[in-house]
Amino acid sequence: MPKQYRTQDKYFKRAKERGLRARSAFKLEEIQKKFRLVRDRDMVADLGAAPGSWSQVLSKWVGPGKIFALDLQAIEEIAPNVLIYQVDITDEAAVAAVGAGQVDGVVADLAPKTTGQHDVDAYHSAELNHAVLNFCEKHLKKRGYVITKIFQGEDFQQVVKRAKKKFKRVKCFKPESCRDRSRETYIVGQGFLG
Numbered sequence: 600m601p602k603q604y605r606t607q608d609k610y611f612k613r614a615k616e617r618g619l620r621a622r623s624a625f626k627l628e629e630i631q632k633k634f635r636l637v638r639d640r641d642m643v644a645d646l647g648a649a650p651g652s653w654s655q656v657l658s659k660w661v662g663p664g665k666i667f668a669l670d671l672q673a674i675e676e677i678a679p680n681v682l683i684y685q686v687d688i689t690d691e692a693a694v695a696a697v698g699a700g701q702v703d704g705v706v707a708d709l710a711p712k713t714t715g716q717h718d719v720d721a722y723h724s725a726e727l728n729h730a731v732l733n734f735c736e737k738h739l740k741k742r743g744y745v746i747t748k749i750f751q752g753e754d755f756q757q758v759v760k761r762a763k764k765k766f767k768r769v770k771c772f773k774p775e776s777c778r779d780r781s782r783e784t785y786i787v788g789q790g791f792l793g
């Protein structure tokens with residue numbers, strides 16, 4: 600079977616061994632290893648957090664800090680420093696619990712319901728990324744950071760361009776643990792300009 604079609608790959612097995620709820624945690628670990636963004640005591644909003652593997656690792660990294668884990672889906676309890684909200688992140692009233700200018704970082708592993716049509720899926724992913732940037736405008740502290748997943752497509756550059764207006768430094772990074780053929784990449788923004 601070709602490598603890219605293996606669903607239970609080495610990351611899947613490692614996630615099981617470490618009690619992580621999804622293999623996605625390894626992507627965040629790779630991003631953290633490269634950019635060193637998340638710090639002890641940080642307040643972080645995790646958008647599209649279900650089933651919760653990013654929040655599991657974030658919870659350890661921030662120690663006495665706090666994680667706001669937001670998703671359309673229900674998330675099982677993770678740790679005392681992870682506050683869970685079952686909400687649509689595009690619904691401003693529903694996400695108000697996070698508080699304005701409250702978080703040091705916004706991380707988003709959001710994925711739209713995929714159709715299998717790359718251009719349609721990429722369009723919806725770009726829309727979600729605009730919602731993430733809107734969220735940053737409201738909830739991120741000045742000099743804060745963002746990590747957000749996007750499916751590459753026609754609107755990708757437009758999202759990057761908007762991020763560049765909002766953050767001092769913007770880079771795109773595809774972790775090794777992303778599946779070989781996936782078109783996803785992560786936009787990493789540092790130094791939110793407010």
Ligand SMILES: C[S@@+](CC[C@H](N)C(=O)[O-])C[C@H]1O[C@@H](n2cnc3c(N)ncnc32)[C@H](O)[C@@H]1O
Pocket residue numbers: 620621623624646647648649650651652653654669670671672686687688689708709710711712727
């Ligand atoms: C790939 S999963 C995230 C995996 C997660 N990072 C983890 O490590 O467990 C993508 C999530 O985005 C969520 N999502 C998509 N659109 C959303 C929206 N508008 N509001 C909130 N969550 C959304 C989906 O429900 C799904 O759980």
